[in-house]
Amino acid sequence: MTGEGEQHASEYPANGADWTEEHWQMFLEELIEEGIISWREVTATTLGNLNPSQVGTSIASKKSFQRHFPPRKCWEAVRTWHFMQNGKCADCGTRVDLQADHVIPKEFVGDVGLSVQKEIPDLVRQDCARIVAEIKARLVGLLNRHNYTGVQAQLLDNISGDLYNALTSGSIRTQKDLEDVADRLDNMILRCRRHNVIRRPSHANGGLTFLTAEAGLMWLLFVHRPSNYRCFHNLCREYGLTMANIRFEEAWAMARWLQQIGLYEIEPGSKYSHAPTISSLDRIA
Ligand SMILES: [Zn+2]
Numbered sequence: 001m002t003g004e005g006e007q008h009a010s011e012y013p014a015n016g017a018d019w020t021e022e023h024w025q026m027f028l029e030e031l032i033e034e035g036i037i038s039w040r041e042v043t044a045t046t047l048g049n050l051n052p053s054q055v056g057t058s059i060a061s062k063k064s065f066q067r068h069f070p071p072r073k074c075w076e077a078v079r080t081w082h083f084m085q086n087g088k089c090a091d092c093g094t095r096v097d098l099q100a101d102h103v104i105p106k107e108f109v110g111d112v113g114l115s116v117q118k119e120i121p122d123l124v125r126q127d128c129a130r131i132v133a134e135i136k137a138r139l140v141g142l143l144n145r146h147n148y149t150g151v152q153a154q155l156l157d158n159i160s161g162d163l164y165n166a167l168t169s170g171s172i173r174t175q176k177d178l179e180d181v182a183d184r185l186d187n188m189i190l191r192c193r194r195h196n197v198i199r200r201p202s203h204a205n206g207g208l209t210f211l212t213a214e215a216g217l218m219w220l221l222f223v224h225r226p227s228n229y230r231c232f233h234n235l236c237r238e239y240g241l242t243m244a245n246i247r248f249e250e251a252w253a254m255a256r257w258l259q260q261i262g263l264y265e266i267e268p269g270s271k272y273s274h275a276p277t278i279s280s281l282d283r284i285a
Contacts, residue, residue, distance in 0.1 A: 049096045064183035089192035101191040106179040112138045113178030136160040217251040228270030
């Protein structure tokens with residue numbers, strides 16, 4: 001995959017998924033030897049990312065969770081739930097960058113709620129057990145279509161019952177009200193930031209990458225060392241990054257910063273090879 005303008009370090013497999021622990025160690029040692037980062041910074045960053053996520057804010061302070069508990073008892077329940085977890089991402093097992101994530105996504109609960117609301121008239125006068133079963137069947141269908149496996153039957157029953165109660169309560173005004181039905185403690189699980197993103201239906205391409213998008217950008221820059229911007233842009237696209245070009249241009253700043261101190265080579269003909277002078281910035285302003 002090494003192309004023109006690319007100075008790929010040949011001792012590394014081109015695909016990051018093929019890297020061994022030795023490759024990662026060697027790569028980090030090179031960055032440190034070059035003076036780009038220090039052991040202290042690497043360790044401090046790692047420690048920060050090991051710190052458990054702020055479930056006090058992301059869960060316990062939300063009304064949608066609080067309503068399942070007596071007043072001022074929500075944090076106690078969230079804390080107990082948090083302590084009972086194994087402290088690893090449910091998908092990849094890492095301890096780094098964990099976040100509380102929904103087992104059954106809010107979007108699925110919202111979509112099923114809307115479809116039932118639209119397609120079944122006179123909901124309150126229908127047989128309760130039949131409607132709950134219908135809600136459950138629609139949730140299962142949606143989960144299967146998106147390859148969500150291993151969802152407990154008890155959780156499906158709980159969410160289906162809650163959704164039925166919400167739909168027949170007369171207090172549902174927005175799609176968000178329906179999505180909030182997913183906010184139950186037994187519907188929460190810990191996932192790393194990357195797997196949290198991949199799981200969200202709106203990020204269908206997140207799964208193409210084995211690093212978070214920002215880590216992927218720096219991995220491409222430091223491993224492949226593209227000497228022109230166009231090459232960096234193409235590498236990012238080949239790699240499966242689907243974000244706007246502005247993310248690539250932001251990341252390219254690292255190449256420019258390192259070029260200033262002789263640690264990175266950029267071809268004179270490359271796009272963004274020269275900074276505008278102060279006077280041309282004045283003219284833009
Ligand atoms: Zn993960």
